[in-house]
Amino acid sequence: xxxxxxxxxxxxxxxxxxxxxxxxxxxxxxxxxxxxxxxxxxxxxxxxxxxxxxxxxxxxxxxxxxxxxxxxxxxxxxxxxxxxxxxxxxxxxxxxxxxxxxxxxxxxxxxxxxxxxxxxxxxxxxxxxxxxxxxxxx
Amino acid sequence: xxxxxxxxxxxxxxxxxxxxxxxxxxxxxxxxxxxxxxxxxxxxxxxxxxxxxxxxxxxxxxxxxxxxxxxxxxxxxxxxxxxxxxxxxxxxxxxxxxxxxxxxxxxxxxxxxxxxxxxxxxxxxxxxxxxxxxxxxxxxxxxxxxxxxxxxxxxxxxxxxxxxxxxxxxxxxxxxxxxxxxxxxxxxxxxxxxxxxxxxxxxxxxxxxxxxxxxxxxxxxxxxxxxxxxxxxxxxxxxxxxxxxxxxxxxxxxxxxxxxxxxxxxxxxxxxxxxxxxxxx
Amino acid sequence: xxxxxxxxxxxxxxxxxxxxxxxxxxxxxxxxxxxxxxxxxxxxxxxxxxxxxxxxxxxxxxxxxxxxxxxxxxxxxxxxxxxxxxxxxxxxxxxxxxxxxxxxxxxxxxxxxxxxxxxxxxxxxxxxxxxxxxxxxxxxxxxxxxxxxxxxxxxxxxxxxxxxxxxxxxxxxxxxxxxxxxxxxxxxxxxxxxxxxxxxxxxxxxxxxxxxxxxxxxxxxxxxxxxxxxxxxxxxxxxxxxxxxxxxxxxxxxxxxxxxxxxxxxxxxxxxxxxxxxxxxxxxxxxxxxxxxxxxxxxxxxxxxxx
Numbered sequence: 001x002x003x004x005x006x007x008x009x010x011x012x013x014x015x016x017x018x019x020x021x022x023x024x025x026x027x028x029x030x031x032x033x034x035x036x037x038x039x040x041x042x043x044x045x046x047x048x049x050x051x052x053x054x055x056x057x058x059x060x061x062x063x064x065x066x067x068x069x070x071x072x073x074x075x076x077x078x079x080x081x082x083x084x085x086x087x088x089x090x091x092x093x094x095x096x097x098x099x100x101x102x103x104x105x106x107x108x109x110x111x112x113x114x115x116x117x118x119x120x121x122x123x124x125x126x127x128x129x130x131x132x133x134x135x136x137x138x
Numbered sequence: 139x140x141x142x143x144x145x146x147x148x149x150x151x152x153x154x155x156x157x158x159x160x161x162x163x164x165x166x167x168x169x170x171x172x173x174x175x176x177x178x179x180x181x182x183x184x185x186x187x188x189x190x191x192x193x194x195x196x197x198x199x200x201x202x203x204x205x206x207x208x209x210x211x212x213x214x215x216x217x218x219x220x221x222x223x224x225x226x227x228x229x230x231x232x233x234x235x236x237x238x239x240x241x242x243x244x245x246x247x248x249x250x251x252x253x254x255x256x257x258x259x260x261x262x263x264x265x266x267x268x269x270x271x272x273x274x275x276x277x278x279x280x281x282x283x284x285x286x287x288x289x290x291x292x293x294x295x296x297x298x299x300x301x302x303x304x305x306x307x308x309x310x311x312x313x314x315x316x317x318x319x320x321x322x323x324x325x326x327x328x329x330x331x332x333x334x335x336x337x338x339x340x341x342x343x344x345x346x347x348x349x350x351x352x353x354x355x356x357x358x359x360x361x362x363x364x365x366x367x368x369x370x371x372x373x374x375x376x377x378x379x380x381x382x383x384x385x386x387x388x389x390x391x392x393x394x395x396x397x398x399x400x401x402x403x404x405x406x407x408x409x410x411x412x413x414x415x416x417x418x419x
Numbered sequence: 420x421x422x423x424x425x426x427x428x429x430x431x432x433x434x435x436x437x438x439x440x441x442x443x444x445x446x447x448x449x450x451x452x453x454x455x456x457x458x459x460x461x462x463x464x465x466x467x468x469x470x471x472x473x474x475x476x477x478x479x480x481x482x483x484x485x486x487x488x489x490x491x492x493x494x495x496x497x498x499x500x501x502x503x504x505x506x507x508x509x510x511x512x513x514x515x516x517x518x519x520x521x522x523x524x525x526x527x528x529x530x531x532x533x534x535x536x537x538x539x540x541x542x543x544x545x546x547x548x549x550x551x552x553x554x555x556x557x558x559x560x561x562x563x564x565x566x567x568x569x570x571x572x573x574x575x576x577x578x579x580x581x582x583x584x585x586x587x588x589x590x591x592x593x594x595x596x597x598x599x600x601x602x603x604x605x606x607x608x609x610x611x612x613x614x615x616x617x618x619x620x621x622x623x624x625x626x627x628x629x630x631x632x633x634x635x636x637x638x639x640x641x642x643x644x645x646x647x648x649x650x651x652x653x654x655x656x657x658x659x660x661x662x663x664x665x666x667x668x669x670x671x672x673x674x675x676x677x678x679x680x681x682x683x684x685x686x687x688x689x690x691x692x693x694x695x696x697x698x699x700x701x702x703x704x705x706x707x708x709x710x711x712x713x714x715x716x717x718x719x720x721x722x723x724x725x726x
C-alpha cells in the first residue's frame with residue numbers, strides 16, 4: 001500500500017498515514033472490510049518508524065475508521081463512519097488552503113472568491129461517482 | 139463497536155501474521171539476554187579460522203621446507219656420508235620460523251585495526267589467548283608434519299636415526315613454542331612488529347660485531363648469555379644435540395629442562411601481558 | 420539568555436545511559452561530559468560534525484575504549500565490567516570499512532559470526548542476504564565498499580540484538596540499496612522491537628524512521644529530545660516586518676537561526692508556538708507561518724547555532 005508521506009509536511013508521520021488512509025476510504029479506493037497491511041509491512045514499505053504506523057492505526061481505530069479483527073488485523077469499518085469522515089477531510093483541506101493563503105498574505109474572503117471564480121472557469125467535468133455511503137459530492 | 143486489540147502482556151501468545159498492532163518490546167529485566175558463546179565453540183572456531191588464515195603462510199613455509207631439505211640433502215651428499223639421518227637438529231631452522239607465524243595469525247590486524255576481533259562478545263585477553271592457542275596448535279602440527287617429511291627423506295637414504303636422548307626430540311617443539319609466544323607478544327604489543335624486529339636485529343648485529351673486534355661490552359656479554367649461554371635460547375631450541383655429537387657425551391637433561399622452563403615462563407608472561415593489555419583505538 | 424535546549428530524556432527504561440562521560444586522548448579531550456540517553460525501543464539519530472566525538476561515544480558503549488570519567492550503562496550493564504555480555508546484546512556496524520577477515524568468504528564470515536552470537540537466526544540471515552543481494556562465495560577482501568557495508572549490516576541484524584549501534588550504516592551504498600536498507604531496518608525494528616542508535620550524515624534519509632534526535636558538537640551533547648518535542652518546539656517562523664523593525668529582544672536567546680528575504684524574516688525559534696507568535700506580533704511583525712522543520716533542517720539549525 002503506497003501512501004504519500006512527505007517529511008517536509010508539517011503534519012507528523014502518523015497524522016499523514018492516518019489522513020492518507022481516511023482519504024482512501026472517502027474516495028472509495030479502500031472499501032469496507034478491506035484489510036490494511038500489518039504494521040511491520042507498512043513500516044517497511046514506507047521506510048517509516050513502526051511506532052508511527054502503530055499510532056496511526058490506533059488513531060484510526062479510535063475514530064472508528066478501522067476495526068481490529070482477530071487474525072486479520074486492521075479492517076476498514078463499514079459506513080456510516082466513513083461518511084462523517086468526508087466532512088473532516090474537507091475541513092482539513094480547507095485548513096491547509098487557508099494556511100497557505102495566510103502565508104502568502106491572502107485573506108479568507110479573497111481565497112473564497114478566488115475559488116468560486118476558478119471553479120466557474122473549469123470546463124464541466126464528470127462528477128465523481130457516489131461513494132458507498134450514498135453521499136453525493138456537492 | 140466491536141474492537142479487539144492484541145493484549146501486549148500476553149507473552150506466550152503467538153500473534154497471527156497480519157495483526158495490526160505489534161506488542162511493545164518486553165522490559166529488558168524480564169527478557170532473556172542473548173547468550174555469549176561457549177568456550178569450546180570459540181576455540182574450535184579459532185582453530186578453523188586461524189587455519190584458514192595461515193593457508194598462504196603454510197604454503198610459503200612448505201615451499202621453504204622443500205627448498206631447505208633439498209639443500210640439506212645436497213650438503214649431506216657433498217660430505218660424502220650419503221645418508222640423511224633423522225635428527226632433531228633438522229627442526230631448528232623450522233622452529234625459528236615460529237617466531238614469525240604470529241604475524242600471519244594476526245594478519246592485517248595491528249592494534250589499530252584489530253577492531254573486529256575485539257568487538258566479539260568474548261573478554262579481550264581470553265580471546266587473544268584463544269587465537270594464539272589456535273595458531274600454536276597449527277604451528278606444532280606443522281612441526282610434526284615437517285618431521286614426518288624428514289623421516290620419509292631419511293628412509294629413502296638408509297633410514298638412520300640420529301642417536302639422541304628421547305627428550306631431545308622435544309627440543310625443537312619447545313623452542314618453537316617459546317619463539318611463537320614471544321612472536322605473539324610482539325605482534326600483540328605493537329602496531330609495527332617488523333619495525334621492532336628490525337631494530338633488534340640491527341642491535342644484535344652491532345653487538346656481535348663489537349665482540350668480534352674484541353670490544354666486548356657488558357651488554358653484548360649479557361645478550362650472548364641470553365641467546366647462546368648455558369641456559370640460553372639456543373639450548374632450548376637445539377636440545378644440546380650438536381654438543382652430543384661433538385663431545386660424544388650425554389647431554390644434560392637438567393640443563394635443558396631448566397633453560398626450557400625459564401624461557402617458557404618468560405615467554406608466557408610476556409605473552410599474557412601483551413594479550414591482556416587493553417588496546418585503545 | 421540562551422534557550423535551554425533539552426538535554427535530558429524522560430523515559431521509563433533507557434537502553435543506553437551515559438552520565439558525564441569523558442574521554443581523553445593524550446592532551447585532547449574527545450568527550451567532555453556526555454549524557455546520552457536512548458530509551459528502549461527508540462530509533463535515535465545522533466548527528467554532529469566529524470570529530471565531534473560520536474564514534475568515540477559508540478565505542479564506549481561497546482566497551483572497546485575505557486572512559487576517563489563518568490559512567491556508561493548499556494541495557495543496564497557496564498560495558499567495561501560486563502564486556503562480553505553487553506557485546507552479545509549489540510549489533511554493531513562500525514564507521515570503518517574493513518570489518519571481519521578479508522581472507523574469508525562472505526559465507527565463511529557469517530559462519531564465524533554465528534559461532535560468536537549463538538542467537539544467530541540462519542533463516543533471517545538468508546533473507547537479509549537475499550534482500551542485500553549478497554553472493555556468499557565471494558571473498559570479503561575483494562568486495563566493493565557498498566557490498567562490504569551490506570555484509571556488516573547483515574552481521575549486525577541477523578542475531579536480532581536488543582540494541583543496534585550503527586555508525587554511518589549507509590555509507591558507500593548506492594541510492595537503491597540505501598532505500599532497501601532503510602526498509603529492512605524498519606521491518607527489523609517492527610519485528611524485534613529493538614533499540615536503534617544511528618550516527619549518520621545523511622539525516623534526511625532517516626527522517627521517517629527516527630523518533631529521537633541527539634546533537635553532538637566538540638565532545639558535548641548539546642541537545643537531545645524526542646521527535647515530538649522537536650516537532651512542537653522548533654518552528655520556522657515566516658513573518659513580514661515593518662521598516663525599522665527592531666527585532667524581538669525577548670526572543671534573542673531562543674532564535675536558533677536567522678534568515679529571510681527583504682522584509683520577510685525566516686527564523687527558526689525554539690519555544691512554545693503561541694508564545695513566540697505573540698512576541699513576534701507584539702513587536703510589529705506579521706506572522707504568516709510557523710512550520711515545523713524536517714529532521715535535516717532541524718539538525719543543521721541546532722548544529723550551526725552559535726553558543
